Amino acid sequence: MGGFRVLVGQRPVPDAVWSRRKPATLVKLLALAPAYRLRREQVMDLLWPELEPAAAGANLRKALHAARRALDVGDGPGEGTALIGSVGDLLCLPSDEVSVDVSDYRALAAHARQTRVAGAYWDALDLHRDGLLPEDRYEDWASAPREELRADWVALATELASLLEEGGEVDEAARAVARLVAAEPAHEEHHVRLMRLYALAGRREEARRQYDRLRAALGAELGVEPSPRAQRLYEEIRGGRGGEPDLAVELWEKVGDLRAQSGDDDGASRAYEQALRAVTEPVATIRLHRRMATALLMAHHTDQAARHLHAAEALAPDVAERGRIACVRAHLKRECGDLDAAAALADHAHEVALEHGGEDDVVDALEALAIISHMRGDWRAGLLAQIGRLAGTDLGGRVGRYLEINHCAGQYQLYGDAFAGDVADYARQTLALAERSDAVAVQAFAWCLLGESMLLRGQFEEADACLARSCELYTPMGSRTVALPWLRRAELAVCTGAFDAAAAHLKWATAIATVAPTSRHAWARLHAIAALSALEQDDLDAAVEAVAAAQVTASRYGDCPSCGALLHPLGAETLARAGDLAGAREFAAVAARTVDTFDSTAWRAMAASAAAWVSLAEGDRGAARDGFEAAAAAFDKAGHPFWTARARRHADAAG
Template identity: 50%
Template sequence: MAELRIELLGGFRVTLGSRAVPDEAWRRRKPAALVKLLALAPGHRLQREQVMDALWPELDPGAAAANLRKALHHARRALGPDEGARLIASVGELLRLPCEGLRVDVDAFRTAVAGARRTGDLDEYTQAIDLYGEGLLPEDRYEDWVVARGEELRLELLAVLEELAEALRQYEQLREALAAGLGTEPSPETQRLYEEVRAKQASEPELSAELWERVGDLRVLSGDAGGAAKAYGSALEAASTVDAVGLHRKIAGAWLVQHDADRAEPHLEAAEELTADAAERGRLACLRANQAWERGELERAQRFAEDALEVAQSNGDPDDVAAAHEALAVVSHLRGDWRRGMELEIERLAADGDRSAQLARVFDIHHCIGQYHLYGDGLADDVEDYARRTLAIAQQAEAVRAQAFAWCLLGESLLLRAHWEEAAGCLERSCELHDSLGTPTAALPWQRLGELAVCRGTPDDADAFLRRASAIATVSPMAKHLWGRIHATAAFASLERGDPETAAGSVRAAAAAAARYGDCPSCSALLNPMAAEAFAGLGDRDGARAHAEAAAGVAGFFDSSAWRAMAQSAAASAAAADGEPVRAAEHFEAAAELYERAGQPYWAERSRTQAGNAQGTRAS
């Protein structure tokens, strides 16, 4: 009898003997959810009513029972026509997995935890940690029936780590292994978990000022600016011997990340009163620039940013220099002079060298700003020429990171204009240059290569590119600019494969990433039309409508033909979900015209095809 193996930690996978059940077999979410619920249940058995309450709480018993019968049928079929009924048995009102020949990784994790506690063996502790991986069902972590179970497992892991005096050494080993093997750091979640363990936060809530500050730093890394401000405030309160200047500065920075210039003000004032250190005053000048542009005072912001750069170059460290360059990039964009500002910046970088890893985030900001030019009316037409000019300046200056940026921008422009071969060459060259820098930077060219693969009709080829982009985004301080576009491209690939359910999963993953890291509306603009299309394909009217409204909001904020085209496309999908094919066709036609105006022929043609399909639905 073949062993049934079900993996839930790090993602859902099912293997029967030597045969892995393909992901395509689980395209429907509810049959997969049924198997997951049974695998998590004590004894791997549940009453039908328990399953219905978990998966269809909003339905009356008759409708929920009908849905369960369908889900059970499809789950059994996924496991195999000969084995399905045995593997998911129905005994009266009870559904159960087999008593023998079953292995579930959650059970293995709990067994490893128990063994490690019993023996104290380091290898067994390591085995338990390795089994936990990325946690329970990351693709479903916000489903109601997963949340409590996921938190329970996470607390088990935390308890294990707290028992280990050697946990700190293991973290450093993990860090070294990642650096050696992948050139990355542990994820922000892993770093935060490590900090909780090191501080014994669960059992010793009274942390020292230094540890509260470290907690704040880790929360910044994970995109939790509000939590960071609170942690830094606790550090100020915990002791009088801390670096009050640095903490006030960090609190101000956390508030500015949340666009709250007024709440940053008292902390900026306090820091300025407490310090005469030149480097620290340069850091404060950089934050004053941020505060000024939040208030719309662009001339003042420019002066502060220039002062910050001058002080950083003479008294600061590489991070200070990078932060000042980043501030200048933002100010030049807000003043409508980004292109000239970019050229001047390349010249400045040429004098100092642009290989510093700290400057990677500066060019990530430039990539974000570049989206306005690629998709903006009156700007997109000459992006290709501008990218070529920028590339020539960067090559003359021997500024490698600037060259990588220019190759990517050129590739993006060619991609949007459907010049596939040229776009591929430029994006690949950008990736090569980034690799030569030896740091995990610039997810954008990898993501665009994935998008290019889908546009060329080979969506399966996108997966490898998106995995590379995801690895970079995981450790990037610019994560909020990256995850939305990565998940949007993954959804796009699934839709082109005819798989709206997997596409919807990518949309949900994007929402989870946005909750954790924040979101950039311009960088993730493609997500809303892809999301609306995915939910329409599943008959989810509310989901399609919500993303159509979100797309309209982005188009209202960034007024251009391309963003309006995305809003029209999303509105078309919402109309299709509402059963209104005439209105759907009209919106798709409007999207096609706007994409034509924006100079994006692939998307124009795709929208026309969708309009024709909608009209065909009407005819039938």
């Protein structure tokens, strides 16, 4: 990052020895590759795509010889040969002896996201410098990793700014957003955010100057004026109103909403508390108390949530707001174990929402009813009862959020010992009722559930037809819908060896998960299937990339223990095969904890498989064989033939 430079030990390699571009590019490619290794054919395709294999091979041999000579900066010749190794068809750097700042950045970014310590974020951001290999900005092979790292850096800086805002460190948040403005000068949202932060910090003149910079940047790059929203903010700041309580309330409420969406309930509570300290308008006060109660309930703080709901009710809310409060009270009763009272409140909230509320209120009430039905053990009957309510109801952009809750409950049905046997029959019953009621969204859900059941049972042709129909029904509902049927189609394609089709389905699912409001249910399974596809093709590097990506998305969006359970055994397998014993152990521990929470034969099989991979990485082949055999027996009992056969292959290999 910031420019290509190589040191061997403490000795720098002189820039002059890289006068020929191809040897330097070879070192760069290896330094950026997963595990610092690439197949010779990959290197030839990247460096000499226009040449025949024989000519490209000859050029590679020359470049490799020159690169090794360039690295001979020690006491004698031959050091470069040791530093760029050749193992069969692979060229590699010594992974246990090499340090690359790109890898350092990724490690620092992951540490920052795990610890949520501002200093860790700054360390990672500073390492990015001027981006990846600025001298190669026009090279095709460098563009993808450069853009990936740049996008991650922007996301990291955005996360830091939100973290600092949440903690009330407005000046430091402004410093983080200023970095974003410098990196993306024509991105209006960064400028507007910085203007708000300057205003909140009392730095009005800087806020006004920031608007001038925004106007100049938009005019120079896009030939447009700032948006009406940015102009209104500028007028507020120029008129002396930009740092008043209303602006503080809006900012903190937005921070709270963002934190809630990412699953950071404690952070959301702190942000809503900051907003409540500044708010003066009664309607906003009621809304903030309700949102504060919701965040507290997600963190299981029932007493505090009850106090905020009482405060909201004491301010005499209107009918629609009383319905919203009733919905939150339903969650409070559920959290306290009074499921009958919770169901009655959610029913009331739904009736009020239909008559007086909006689209969001209707979906919130339906979500509450789905969760309560699942907790009561009558989710199946609860969904069937809701189908009539959904007839003629436009769920709009929230259709994905409502159905994602039901898909999540469906995973318990598919993998739970008490339910899995007749899931297909229940899906057919649901489909028939949804068709009679013309509830298209539930039809899409039922086709997916039926396809999932057949997929797990090894009925691949029938599964593909059902899942394709689910995708067909979901597609017109918009991009912010449900990724699961595309994910299951990708899983099916891997099971049948259709890896190109799997990649296409995963690409579609990724697009949905990127914008869906409940994407935490999708990301872990998405990356798990990508890892499975790579493992089945013996592409360990791609599997490692998928597992690393899963850890990044979990830190951004949160995860769902049941929807993401497949990642744990595949993550353990990937990292065990890659030699990362600590990482494999971590995935195996999570798989074991999942069984403690959701005990079933299928999830026990996943945990046994994960533990077996750890045993294999530790060198205990006997324990590994026994673990794989236990996993195969459990998968067989659960009726999952693909996973049974796979575990048996691993047992034979371990033996």
